[in-house]
Amino acid sequence: MSLSQALDYLEQHRDRFLAELEAFLRIPSVSTTPEHKEDIARAANWVADNLRAIGARNVGVHPTAGHPVVYGELPAAQADAPTVLIYGHYDVQPAEPLELWETPAFEPAVRGERIYARGATDMKGQVMASLKAVEAAAQAGLPVNVKFLVEGEEEIGSPSLAGFIAEHQDLLAADVCLNPDAGMLGPDWPTITYALRGLAYFELRVYGPAHDLHSGVYGGVVHNPAQALAELIAGMHDAHGRVTLPGFYDTVRPLTAEERRALAQLPFDPTAFYLEQTGVPQLWGEPEYTPLERVGARPTLEINGLYSGFIEQGAKTVIPAYAMAKISCRLVPDQHPDDVAEQMRAYLKAHAPATIRWELDVMAGGPPSITDLHTPAVQALAQAMEATWHRQPLYRREGGSIPVVAQMQEILGLDSVLTGFGLPDGNLHAPNENLHLPTWQKGMEALVRFFYQFGQNT
């Protein structure tokens, strides 16, 4: 059978795959600092060469205004097979502070079951797992068409990617995007991330007197703008932590019973976890949702910054002329940032008193994203993971935003399935980043199984 041939191939070439990963990790492709420009080019070419080596066609290193995008494709053995677009990035975070690394960041070292190097988990290990899974699956004829899109600017916010996607819509056409830039919750817990939150970011300015006033001479006749701002902010949540912007929850897709069950099964105590991670004296939020549900599946409104008047050491008795708040909402399906901006305006129109003036700037924003758990791609990945780990995968919603996922959905109409084979103690963005090799190897197996399963399900 072709699947077993492919799995045998993985087994037989395990040492070479590790050697290739080490070579990839040796390139210090830090995207944020200009002195690594040549390393970035080397890493892009390294990916292109590896694509050619596994039999990809139409391989190109596409220049952009920033760092290049690498593309390559491999056809399925059969004409009517579905297409998987695999997203990855070859750039890495800076390695500083260097003195905290046990072995140098760009000299990969295997200790125990792990390999230590910058990018091992985020995400050169994941890119390699994808390339090598495709190489193995291709030995007996690929069951799906595969396209690779590997960018070099993820760690600096992917500024050139949307443009590239928009200009190459035909080239990138696919049935699903596989994005292995997420992770697992433990070595025995295969995980599928199926939703990300969106964002609506505002700057609210409240104006009172024409200039700062003496609080003795004028205190008692003007509405202090800092107080008025505090009153407006305080009114944006009710006593139960719910956001009060009119209509804010109208389009929020309720969690299904199935989703709540899945989130409740995650293998840790979320209260203890969040208390330890944040150091707060007590958790907070909508009481009718669990902490994981609140972070993953509920929208929020946060104050990101506050400024008014005199904030230096000491005392100054001023009534400030104005006050400012940075406010952002994390959004969930099916909220849209434009609607939330309208809701914020409606709230301010309804609640801002006539004693002050206000201005609202709408800053950054992006829609949330979610992938239907019943689609063939998610089902195929779940079956592949179960066959690999002998356990059903965990389904997880992430509280943050990954811009490329929203871009894929907006520009290409393409759902993303997020997974990955890094672990929580992989030290992403920190010293001693590492990759657990047995999990990595299981990840390759799961990807091979996914290609077969998806080709068969579709």
Next chain:
Amino acid sequence: MSLSQALDYLEQHRDRFLAELEAFLRIPSVSTTPEHKEDIARAANWVADNLRAIGARNVGVHPTAGHPVVYGELPAAQADAPTVLIYGHYDVQPAEPLELWETPAFEPAVRGERIYARGATDMKGQVMASLKAVEAAAQAGLPVNVKFLVEGEEEIGSPSLAGFIAEHQDLLAADVCLNPDAGMLGPDWPTITYALRGLAYFELRVYGPAHDLHSGVYGGVVHNPAQALAELIAGMHDAHGRVTLPGFYDTVRPLTAEERRALAQLPFDPTAFYLEQTGVPQLWGEPEYTPLERVGARPTLEINGLYSGFIEQGAKTVIPAYAMAKISCRLVPDQHPDDVAEQMRAYLKAHAPATIRWELDVMAGGPPSITDLHTPAVQALAQAMEATWHRQPLYRREGGSIPVVAQMQEILGLDSVLTGFGLPDGNLHAPNENLHLPTWQKGMEALVRFFYQFGQNT
């Protein structure tokens, strides 16, 4: 009669008095900049010389850690006469921006009925009026004992004055302090300021997570400290603008019917005045009090500064680790700053949620002050003003604080009667400061009459 002799003397020496004022105004005794140190010394000596010239004894220029204090005294003709301590300051505000002066700030120029120079109203003109009124009254034997205390640091917050007063309590013993550093509401409106507000100043810090958090990863499980601070601040006033600190109004002395009548008679429209002065779209405050009552006779709570998280240009999706507010209360009799600090603590204990930690620093503070309108000194000044202007004086409460007034009350147990002969368009602290000379001359007459009246009433 001795009063009419004194008034004649004023009339006869009018030109010399103006010439002396001009000489005094030519000394650029700016207290805030080190390069005027010599001018400060010159001004102090000038006051001491003038005291000697009018017959004062025990005249001294007393060094302090800062600028010197000038003292001198003149005995009454009769042994059992009461004692008036006259407060003044010989320092002035800086003259900048110089280019906005029509004639140079330290080259006094008479145009029309006014003399233009820095310090003309604030307060060299008032110091001169006091010196010359005493000189005139002394011609026929002073009806009261007079002591002069003239400092050089008023424009920089009087840092050395409390120490000087505390060390010279016997020297400064008196029945009342006459403080001519206030003003009149119009040339036909003699004014007595009989109350000042006190101050209690706080810094409140609210702590949430141990460090700034990513709002995507943690938004929904922690109480944002900026939001918690806004909620605490918003709760410090009720919907009618009343302060909600427990017990805040318990010791507030109610306005008497007489006081409310007096404040209602002030010769201008306070709503129009405050709208124009502040530029706010609408006034604010406790609806059951008029704007003048709110500023003069009601305590307030103001936000003087706010800070939390990210306040630069742009967007950063952070849950801040902490948030800070500068908060101050203006106090009225019989509130005390220590009690208000306890009330603030009680409010925070009752309302701060268990999801955050808070710290309160008590910063600057000072008690309010008020002078009984029925004391002999106020009565004498009122009679003197009525005899001069043929109109009863206006009684006014000031919203600000003058530290020396509280110091006199705290250290010497001495009430202050505040008056002065500058007008609202005298451009205090601004270019083209000026003094209306006919009002100034009437002021001297009123002071002479006050000395006689007070000597007679007591």
